[in-house]
Amino acid sequence: MAKNNVHRMSAPQAEITSTAIVPYDTAFARDVALIANKSFGEGYMNEDRLKEVTGGQGSFYSSVTDGKISGYCFFQYITADLCASKIKLPKETFVQNSSSDGMVCYTKTMAVDESLRGRGVADDLFEACLNKAVSDGLFSAWGSAWRLGNIVPMNRIFLKNGFCVHSEVPYIWYDDKQYKCIVCGGRCKCTGVIYRKLLLS
Numbered sequence: 560m561a562k563n564n565v566h567r568m569s570a571p572q573a574e575i576t577s578t579a580i581v582p583y584d585t586a587f588a589r590d591v592a593l594i595a596n597k598s599f600g601e602g603y604m605n606e607d608r609l610k611e612v613t614g615g616q617g618s619f620y621s622s623v624t625d626g627k628i629s630g631y632c633f634f635q636y637i638t639a640d641l642c643a644s645k646i647k648l649p650k651e652t653f654v655q656n657s658s659s660d661g662m663v664c665y666t667k668t669m670a671v672d673e674s675l676r677g678r679g680v681a682d683d684l685f686e687a688c689l690n691k692a693v694s695d696g697l698f699s700a701w702g703s704a705w706r707l708g709n710i711v712p713m714n715r716i717f718l719k720n721g722f723c724v725h726s727e728v729p730y731i732w733y734d735d736k737q738y739k740c741i742v743c744g745g746r747c748k749c750t751g752v753i754y755r756k757l758l759l760s
């Protein structure tokens with residue numbers, strides 16, 4: 560998928576010619592980890608973690624803007640059990656929305672290079688991942704989005720793609736001792752807003 564530059568913000572932005580959404584490739588790992596850590600905080604992502612995240616079943620895309628990696632979006636297909644442990648809600652919540660092989664789609668992580676935000680790159684990345692999850696036959700998709708005070712940066716993207724707010728989970732990422740949250744300046748005490756979409760109607 561290729562897309563011409565879309566200007567959404569009034570502030571001056573660097574000229575870009577085009578952004579393409581392409582399947583994630585391990586050759587992108589270094590650039591993707593850099594974008595992730597700048598966006599979320601040190602220790603959030605490294606090449607080993609990337610292997611873990613993208614090594615299983617899922618829908619994994621990157622964006623390439625004028626020849627450079629500009630963002631990524633990763634959806635993992637995981638068991639209801641694993642999703643319950645990540646989202647910290649009862650397993651039954653996910654079991655009843657899992658496909659016949661017991662899997663659900665978990666919208667694991669997305670970030671766009673700071674200098675290229677506000678141009679629709681995240682919209683395109685998310686759409687590519689969601690379309691693949693639907694065509695792969697997943698029954699439901701779940702995401703936990705960062706709440707920064709009153710703002711949830713992912714809110715518009717989830718709602719535009721037919722997700723609803725399911726619940727909120729405080730301290731959702733606190734257990735990850737390696738991760739130093741860019742907002743909390745240490746272990747993450749942020750709240751996650753949980754979104755859900757049923758993919759098969």
Ligand SMILES: CC(C)(COP(=O)(O)OP(=O)(O)OC[C@H]1O[C@@H](n2cnc3c(N)ncnc32)[C@H](O)[C@@H]1OP(=O)(O)O)[C@@H](O)C(=O)NCCC(=O)NCCS
Binds near residue numbers: 567669679680705
């Ligand atoms: C959130 C993020 C991925 C959006 O990327 P982007 O390419 O700038 O987003 P887009 O230009 O495609 O915008 C998509 C929609 O989200 C909205 N949006 C984007 N960034 C936002 C923000 N920081 N706060 C609130 N809404 C935001 C846009 O207004 C747009 O909605 P609209 O079409 O109704 O106007 C990017 O800001 C980012 O990487 N942030 C840091 C990491 C992060 O928060 N990731 C999500 C963690 S759960």
